[in-house]
Amino acid sequence: MTRTDDPVALNEWYAVASLDEPGAAPQTTRLLGEDIEIGPGGGVRSLATGEALRTCEKWGLLFASFGRPPRALFDIAEARETDRRFVPCGWITLRASGLRVVENFLDMAHFPFIHTGILGTEPHTEVPQYASEIRRDVDEVWATNCTFFQSQIAATETGGDFVHLTYRVPAPFVVMLYRVCPSAPDRLDAIALFLQPMEETLCRAIPLMWLVDTSSTHAELLRFEQVIFMQDRIVVENQRPLRLPLEPRHEIPTRADGSSVAYRRWLKEKGLRFGTTAGAEAAA
Amino acid sequence: MPPPPVAWTPVALAADLQPGAAAGVVVDGAEVAIWRDTAGTPHAWEDRCPHRGMKLSFGFVRGERLACLYHGWEYDGGGQCRYIPAHPDLDVPASICVNRYSAADAAGLLWVASGTGSGDLPDPGDPLSPLRSLFIDAPLGEVLNRLAADGLPGLGPVVESAEDGPLLNFDQAGHRFVVGRHPTGPSGTALHILLKGEVSAEARAAMIPATAELRRLAEAGR
Numbered sequence: 001m002t003r004t005d006d007p008v009a010l011n012e013w014y015a016v017a018s019l020d021e022p023g024a025a026p027q028t029t030r031l032l033g034e035d036i037e038i039g040p041g042g043g044v045r046s047l048a049t050g051e052a053l054r055t056c057e058k059w060g061l062l063f064a065s066f067g068r069p070p071r072a073l074f075d076i077a078e079a080r081e082t083d084r085r086f087v088p089c090g091w092i093t094l095r096a097s098g099l100r101v102v103e104n105f106l107d108m109a110h111f112p113f114i115h116t117g118i119l120g121t122e123p124h125t126e127v128p129q130y131a132s133e134i135r136r137d138v139d140e141v142w143a144t145n146c147t148f149f150q151s152q153i154a155a156t157e158t159g160g161d162f163v164h165l166t167y168r169v170p171a172p173f174v175v176m177l178y179r180v181c182p183s184a185p186d187r188l189d190a191i192a193l194f195l196q197p198m199e200e201t202l203c204r205a206i207p208l209m210w211l212v213d214t215s216s217t218h219a220e221l222l223r224f225e226q227v228i229f230m231q232d233r234i235v236v237e238n239q240r241p242l243r244l245p246l247e248p249r250h251e252i253p254t255r256a257d258g259s260s261v262a263y264r265r266w267l268k269e270k271g272l273r274f275g276t277t278a279g280a281e282a283a284a
Numbered sequence: 285m286p287p288p289p290v291a292w293t294p295v296a297l298a299a300d301l302q303p304g305a306a307a308g309v310v311v312d313g314a315e316v317a318i319w320r321d322t323a324g325t326p327h328a329w330e331d332r333c334p335h336r337g338m339k340l341s342f343g344f345v346r347g348e349r350l351a352c353l354y355h356g357w358e359y360d361g362g363g364q365c366r367y368i369p370a371h372p373d374l375d376v377p378a379s380i381c382v383n384r385y386s387a388a389d390a391a392g393l394l395w396v397a398s399g400t401g402s403g404d405l406p407d408p409g410d411p412l413s414p415l416r417s418l419f420i421d422a423p424l425g426e427v428l429n430r431l432a433a434d435g436l437p438g439l440g441p442v443v444e445s446a447e448d449g450p451l452l453n454f455d456q457a458g459h460r461f462v463v464g465r466h467p468t469g470p471s472g473t474a475l476h477i478l479l480k481g482e483v484s485a486e487a488r489a490a491m492i493p494a495t496a497e498l499r500r501l502a503e504a505g506r
């Protein structure tokens with residue numbers, strides 16, 4: 001395993017550890033193909049070269065970068081609202097490209113088939129028209145006006161209704177979901193998924209939630225998140241190719257895939273290769 | 285992904301793929317989805333949904349169609365996409381179709397080939413009783429040499445063995461074995477083993493330990 005030479009991937013920030021689980025001993029993990037060590041004090045160094053990585057701490061996570069990220073980490077306004085419930089979930093390892101995982105998170109059309117009876121149910125399979133765009137001023141991808149018929153939107157919900165969702169991709173390996181909170185319709189629950197790309201087709205993911213909802217227990221929320229992830233794992237580990245193709249025409253999108261199309265175009269514009277089929281060619 | 289060979293390759297015991305079922309097989313490095321519609325007709329397709337690449341072998345059969353697990357796109361027996369659940373009213377463009385291979389039932393085996401398949405499918409005449417499919421981490425050539433010389437370990441001497449195209453036939457312990465040879469890759473082999481005639485379930489069950497022993501010896505290279 002060697003570190004990728006993809007400069008776009010190298011110059012990003014990546015969540016590599018939770019700060020609430022400080023080990024007395026250094027932890028070893030992998031980032032962009034290279035083994036790294038996280039010291040008890042939060043220092044991160046490459047086990048291949050010994051060099052120290054840039055680090056920063058935010059939202060209870062330790063972030064690291066091999067390169068020089070051109071900008072600071074993005075902002076999550078909801079994380080600064082003190083009356084919210086902060087729910088950090090656990091890390092999940094997936095034998096998949098982190099980019100496929102982001103795309104899966106953006107996708108509503110799979111709810112009735114993969115999260116049957118939880119996030120969707122046949123015959124309510126239609127994905128109503130929504131808007132997706134690359135926001136040039138902030139260099140992010142957004143999908144807005146998303147609606148979907150869900151049978152059970154959150155751990156507390158029973159019955160079913162149309163949910164209103166907004167998706168945001170603030171960095172290539174981070175994806176967020178904002179949803180109208182049923183108990184406080186003027187506010188949005190915020191959920192962020194941070195990916196640590198370990199190898200082209202191996203990643204770790206950690207969801208963080210900033211919720212308005214206070215009725216479900218922490219254990220219920222974690223359980224809910226875990227069920228959803230175990231279901232998505234079957235998909236992202238069995239897509240072919242495992243790496244995300246950025247070339248149009250390699251896969252066939254429809255209108256419901258608007259967010260995926262924008263995300264892929266944005267990644268291609270950036271020239272990102274790690275975790276894409278272009279990364280596979282470069283490695284071959 | 286590479287397609288499977290143009291020569292017919294046995295990929296499963298026909299009885300192991302029930303009507304309404306789908307499964308994934310690897311043929312010489314090519315991932316192939318095999319499935320039977322509810323009428324029992326076999327199909328073999330590239331194991332990749334054209335939408336987002338989900339393996340179609342994870343899909344489910346709905347009558348005459350295979351539905352992809354991920355978003356439920358439904359493909360008819362001709363590989364043509366007929367229904368996209370995210371857009372129930374959409375007239376699906378004809379350009380959305382899967383890559384199809386040939387599939388056929390013959391000699392108690394399910395066969396797959398690229399294109400229309402080259403060569404004839406075997407016709408054993410007599411009925412055959414399925415024994416089992418055996419997956420071995422060793423190259424096909426090595427496994428076949430061992431099998432032709434010694435048959436199944438512990439069942440006594442092999443009286444006669446002969447290759448019949450993609451089949452290997454041999455007599456051992458009073459039975460006529462018919463083995464479909466299936467390379468999964470350069471160092472992987474699947475054998476689909478049948479017995480000529482009606483062989484009782486007890487007699488077949490008694491041979492299972494010998495097949496496991498064959499795999500053990502072949503993988504140990506001894």
Ligand code: FES
Pocket residue numbers: 333334335336337338352353354355356357
């Ligand atoms: S990947 Fe098959 S339907 Fe979407």
Ligand SMILES: [Fe+2]
Pocket residue numbers: 104105110114115228232
């Ligand atoms: Fe999902």
